[in-house]
Amino acid sequence: MDAMKALSHSRLPRPARALWLLLALVAVGLALPAQALRIKEVAAVQGVRTNQLTGYGLVVGLDGTGDQTTQMPYTTQAMSNYLQQMGISLPPSAAGQLQLKNVAAVIVTAQLPAFAQPGQQIDVNVSSMGNAKSLKGGTLIVTPLRGADGEIYALAQGNMVVGGAGASAGGSKVQINHLSAGRIPLGAQVERAVPTPLNEGDTINLGLNASDFQTARRVAQVINAKLGSGLATALDGRTVQVRAPMDPGARVGFIADLEELPLESSAPSAKVVINARTGSVVLNQSVTLGPCAIAHGNLSITISSTPVISQPAPFSQGQTVVTQKSDITINQEPGNVIQMPASPQLADVVKALNSLGATPGDLLAILQAIKAAGALNAELEVI
Numbered sequence: 001m002d003a004m005k006a007l008s009h010s011r012l013p014r015p016a017r018a019l020w021l022l023l024a025l026v027a028v029g030l031a032l033p034a035q036a037l038r039i040k041e042v043a044a045v046q047g048v049r050t051n052q053l054t055g056y057g058l059v060v061g062l063d064g065t066g067d068q069t070t071q072m073p074y075t076t077q078a079m080s081n082y083l084q085q086m087g088i089s090l091p092p093s094a095a096g097q098l099q100l101k102n103v104a105a106v107i108v109t110a111q112l113p114a115f116a117q118p119g120q121q122i123d124v125n126v127s128s129m130g131n132a133k134s135l136k137g138g139t140l141i142v143t144p145l146r147g148a149d150g151e152i153y154a155l156a157q158g159n160m161v162v163g164g165a166g167a168s169a170g171g172s173k174v175q176i177n178h179l180s181a182g183r184i185p186l187g188a189q190v191e192r193a194v195p196t197p198l199n200e201g202d203t204i205n206l207g208l209n210a211s212d213f214q215t216a217r218r219v220a221q222v223i224n225a226k227l228g229s230g231l232a233t234a235l236d237g238r239t240v241q242v243r244a245p246m247d248p249g250a251r252v253g254f255i256a257d258l259e260e261l262p263l264e265s266s267a268p269s270a271k272v273v274i275n276a277r278t279g280s281v282v283l284n285q286s287v288t289l290g291p292c293a294i295a296h297g298n299l300s301i302t303i304s305s306t307p308v309i310s311q312p313a314p315f316s317q318g319q320t321v322v323t324q325k326s327d328i329t330i331n332q333e334p335g336n337v338i339q340m341p342a343s344p345q346l347a348d349v350v351k352a353l354n355s356l357g358a359t360p361g362d363l364l365a366i367l368q369a370i371k372a373a374g375a376l377n378a379e380l381e382v383i
Contacts, residue, residue, distance in 0.1 A: 037262070037263045037264075037265050038259060038260055038261065038262060038263065039206070039219055039222070039223075039258060039259050039260075039261050039263055040259035040260070042208060042209055042210075042215060042219070042263060043206040043207060043208045043209065043219060043240065044206070044207055044209070045198070045204055045205070045206060045207075045255060046204070046205040046206070046207045046239070047196055047197045047198060047205075048114045048115075048196060048198060049114055050111045050112060050113055050114060051111070051112040051147055051148075051153070051194055052109070052110075052111060052112075052147070052148070053109065053110045053111070053112050053145035053146065053147055053153055053154055053188075054107065054108065054109050054110075054145065054146065055107075055108045055109075055143045055144050055145040055146060055156065056078070056105070056106075056107060056108070056129075056143070057105075057106050057107075057108050057126075057140055057141065057142075057143030057156065058075070058078055058079060058082065058103055058104070058105060058106065058140075058141055058143075059103065059104045059106050059126065059128075059132075059135055059138035059139065059140050059141075059160065060102060060103050060138065060139055060141060061102060061137060061138050061139045062101070062102045062103065062104060062132070062134065062135065062136075062137060062138045063102070063134075063136075063137060064101045064102060065101075065104075065132060065133040065134040065135075065136070065179075066100060066101050066102050066103045066104040066132050066133075067100065067103065067104050067105055067128075067130035067131055067132050068130075068131055071130075071131060072105060072130040072131060074105055074130075075100060075103060075104065075105040075130060076100065078105060079100055079103055082141070104128050104130060104132035104135060104138065105128070105129050105130045105132075106126050106127060106128055106129060106135070106140070107126075107127050107129050108124050108125070108126050108127075108140065108143050108145060108156050108188075109124065109125045109127070110122050110123065110124040110125070110145055110154060110156065110188050112147070112153055112154065112190065112194060114194075114196055115193075115196060116190045116193060116194070117190065117193050118190050118191055118192065118193060119189065119190065120189070120190045121186040121187075121188065121189055121190070122154065122186070122187075122188050122190065123183060123184065123185050123186060123187060123188075124140075124145070124156045124183070124184045124187040124188045125181065125182075125183055126140055126160055126181065126182050126183065126184060127180065127181040128180040128181065132180060133179065133180075134162070134164075134179040134180070135160055135162055135179065135180060135181070135182050136160075136162040136164070136165075136179055136182075137160075137162075138159075138160050138182075139157075139158070139159050139160070140156060140157055140158055140159075140160060140184060140187070141157060142155055142156070142157045143155070143156045143157065145188060147194075151192065152191060152192065153190065153191060153192045153194070154188040154189060154190050154191055154192075155188060155189055155191055156184065156187050156188035157187065157188075158184040158186075158187040159184065160182035160183070160184055161182055161183050161184065161185065162179060162181075162182040163177050163178075163182075164176050164177030164178050164179040165177070165179075198251070199248045199251060202243060202244065202246060203241050203242060203243050203244060204241075204242050204244045204251075204255065205235075205239050205240070205241050205242075206219065206239070206240040206241075206242060207238060207239060208237070208238050208239070208240070210268075211237045211238045212237055212268075212269065213234075213236075213237040214266055215237075215263075215266065216234040216235075216236070216237050216238065216239070216240055217234050218263060218264065218266065219232070219234070219240050219263060220232040220233060220234040220240050222261050222262070222263055223240075223242060223258060223261065226261050227254075227257070227258065227261075230243075231243050242258065267285060267286050268284055268285070268286055269286060269379065270284065270286035270287045270288065270377055270378035270379060271283075271284055271286075271287070271378055271379045271380075271381060272284075272287060272367060272371075272376070272378045272379070272380050272381070273381050273383060274364055274367065274368075274380065274381065274382045274383070275382075275383050276364065276382055276383075279359075279360035279361050279363075279364065280360070281360060281363055281364065281367065283346060283349065283350075283378070284346075285346050286346075286378070287346055287349055287376075287377070287378040288342075288343060288344055288345070288349065288377040288378070289340065289342065289343035289348070289349045289352060289370070289375060289376060289377070290342055290374070290375040290376070290377060291339075291340065291341055291342045291375065292339075292340050292370060292373055292375035293337050293338065293339050293340070294337070294338050294340060294366060294369075294370070295337040295338070306324070306325045306327070307322055307323070307324060307325075308322070308323050308324070308325045309321075309322055309323075310322075310323060338355065340352045340355075340375075353366075367380065368380065
């Protein structure tokens with residue numbers, strides 16, 4: 001609550017206040033009791049995974065917003081190949097003169113879920129790879145989707161859903177959201193299944209979402225306590241090996257019971273995540289701060305140009321010349337040295353950082369400097 005009061009009395013810009021509000025809400029969460037997690041929320045059975053599929057296709061039926069084929073020759077070539085497969089052969093001269101304003105070349109991507117069987121349908125994403133203005137109202141024609149091994153695992157086709165809108169006239173243009181990408185719900189049909197090694201061997205491996213030896217040990221302890229002593233062994237900070245029944249039906253039931261086992265959550269490792277592109281900073285509850293002193297000032301350079309007209313003397317046959325006069329001003333704001341005491345809790349860290357009055361952009365540099373000085377007890381991760 002002290003962090004919230006400090007926020008309410010601060011005179012920070014709106015982006016900075018939003019950042020401090022986020023940090024304060026995280027600090028308030030420390031007062032909540034620890035919540036038990038399930039094993040399925042911290043780990044997953046290794047080998048049970050999705051597979052990425054991709055393919056090249058054509059979207060037809062556009063309202064004159066397709067690729068400019070003079071600049072995108074592969075669209076014309078792909079359409080000519082498609083027509084040839086349909087039994088329509090074009091002479092080379094005609095194929096090179098196709099003006100396909102209603103056609104766009106696209107890349108189609110999808111995720112093949114684990115245990116997907118032939119005949120099941122999956123969603124696909126369609127993205128323009130050329131200079132098409134819009135894919136709205138288009139239809140994707142049959143597109144093979146291949147895996148990393150080059151084999152075809154699904155076929156995609158259908159009408160696209162584009163969540164944007166736009167209009168242009170007389171050189172003016174208005175657009176809402178993105179028009180060069182769309183989605184086809186259940187737009188692909190699985191043609192080949194990917195074998196999953198779930199029933200191979202007498203053990204299964206649980207892969208933790210984050211590498212942590214403490215969590216791996218707790219997962220093994222809970223399984224041994226609830227399902228039988230000696231079933232689980234923590235191999236490292238990421239993998240827990242569990243002995244499972246050999247019968248496929250019994251193994252599925254065993255995994256279902258295993259994933260529902262409650263696991264008391266522990267404090268995560270201290271980490272500060274910085275997004276350098278947006279200026280976002282997120283701290284978890286384990287971050288602590290050692291005593292340090294900070295001075296932070298801003299240096300601003302302003303360059304202004306003023307047009308100056310040079311007028312020649314009468315009857316000198318000279319020409320009027322316009323020149324630019326540049327004024328450069330350098331302003332360096334003073335930075336007072338602020339002493340920051342040791343902060344054993346996240347609420348204290350938020351209060352200390354709030355006292356600096358720094359913007360989110362400045363906070364990125366300040367946190368990196370505190371970490372380099374050894375006063376920030378956390379891992380810095382820049383994304």
